[in-house]
Amino acid sequence: MLSKQDLKAHGAILLANMIWGGLSPITKFILQDGSLSGLQLSAIRIIGGTVVFIIMGILLPKNVAPKEKIRKEDWKKLIAASFLIITFNQALYIMGINYTSPIDSSVMSTLTPLFTMICAAIFIGMPITWLKAMGVGLGLTGALLMVFGQTSDCETASNPVLGDSLCLLAQLCAALYYVLFRDIINRYSPFTLMKWMFILSSCTFGLFMIPELVKVDFTKIQGDVWISITYIVVFATFLAYLTIPYAQKHLKPTAVAMYTYFQPVTAAILAAIMGLATFGFLKIAATMLIFIGVWFVTGAKGKQKTL
Secondary structure (H helix, E strand, O other): OOOHHHHHHHHHHHHHHHHHHHHHHHHHHHHHHOOOOHHHHHHHHHHHHHHHHHHHHHHOOOOOOOOOOOOHHHHHHHHHHHHHHHHHHHHHHHHHHHHOOHHHHHHHHHHHHHHHHHHHHHHOOOOOEHHHHHHHHHHHHHHHHHHHOOOOOOOOOOOHHHHHHHHHHHHHHHHHHHHHOHHHHHHOOHHHHHHHHHHHHHHHHHHHOHHHHHOOOHHHOOHHHHHHHHHHHHHHHHHHHHHHHHHHHHOOHHHHHHHHHHHHHHHHHHHHHHOOOOOOHHHHHHHHHHHHHHHHHHHOOOOOOEO
């Protein structure tokens, strides 16, 4: 019997992944409108997320938004981490959505646990079991099938090979962040980390993108596009990030990772309703390979023989 805390934790992680599942089709809708480019939307998301984190840091209680002081020696790491998980991860993902379908981009997001395991084996010598190795093979086969084994099944995917590749690079950036910056991830609260990494990304990528943002005619952006931008900044960038730490305190990492499967499901339903993508046999086959591969990686028991 699940406790109330466990039920809340499951609800929190489900909500986060459903929000992120809606990110792909909603981003696609904004980019199709033509008011913003992928880079411009990325800059708005990063700068907007920074503003929200700063405001919420003032308004939220200390148990949610603690006032932590960053060690002097950690600032260089924070800057590098901000490039990986904020600038590169978010910009590459949004740029990828511009070229591929919302379903493809959302399926690619489920590969983060698989890439994390590969990076952990390379950089910190984490052992890989035979079952996990099988999961890597199946997952990467599904990803390659998704990227190279299809032509565009929807007019919204102008270049699915390029788009899917950019989304894969975005997940690789996230995996590198989780492996290379474990020390600061464990040292500071998630709110503190995200707040400062968004601020640092705004001071680097955001400032660099000012010439591009100046070109945007914000008066011509329609109301439904503004609502979609608000969804990305407030829900997919801020709220979803806050639900994850709560779930991680009460659930096993494998349970948290398995909820990523709800992202492509949510994306597929919403994209179909919005007329932005279809889900053919090839996508289903590739998605199942990725799902099975990630399940092997996140669910494999540590007692199994290593390679």
